[in-house]
Amino acid sequence: MTRSYLLVASLAPLLGATRTFMQAAVIGISMLLLTVLHQTLLHPLRPRLDGAMYGLASLLLVAALACCLQLALRAWALPLALALGDFPALICVQCLAMDRLLPEQGRWRQLSVHLAGLLGLCLLLGASRQWLENGLNLHIASLAPGALLLLGLLLALYNRLRPGPAPSRRQGKR
Incomplete structure (x- = not known):
């Protein structure tokens, strides 16, 4: 599985629907729920269908799940559903990308690690x-470009704090 493709597929809901902590929690749980349901319901179909039929079944299933998710959000949390807009529907792209990129062996482990992250x-x-936005009055943090900049800063901090490979003891010596 190539992480960069999954990151790109997850960027639109991640950047657009995380203006507040509540919106971020709802879109994150929606991603988790929709992806797990999609993979669980496709599991019995995987050995029976192949090629275009499997792709069509996957597309129809994820579209039905996204519609149910949007209807549930509108029924039980209308202000939050209006604030999220069409971003819950964009989770379909992430589900379809995960279905193509996850390997057959170790599928659930990689899926759970990716979804937890x-x-x-x-x-x-x-x-x-x-x-x-609220504490420091930086209005750009509530906009999508501000989210992209903040995501870049968080990823840079993660790369800085992540332990890298140990340097070779023979480095510079012959």
């Missing part, structure tokens, strides 16, 4: 954007 990133980005 994505949920954590949603919550962190939502809390950071809300704090920057």
Whole structure:
């Protein structure tokens, strides 16, 4: 599985729907729920269908799940559904990309690691954007370009704090 493709597929809902912590929590849980349901319902179809039929079944299933998600949000949390807009429907792209990119062996482990990281990133980005907007009065944090800049800063911080490979002891010596 190539992480860069999954990150690109997850960027639109991640950047657009995380203005507040509550919106970030809802979009993160929606991503988690929709992806797990999609993979669970496709599991019995995987050995029976192949090629274009499998792709069509996957597309129809994820579209039905996204419609149910949007209807549920509108029924039980209308102000939040209006604030999220069409971003819950964009989770379909992420589900279809995951279905193509996940390998057959170890599928559920990689899916759970990716979804846990994505949920954590949603919550962190939502809390950071809300704090920057309300606490420091930075209006750009509530806009999509501000979210992209903040995501870049968070990824740079992660790369800086992540332990890298140990340097070779023979480095520079012959």
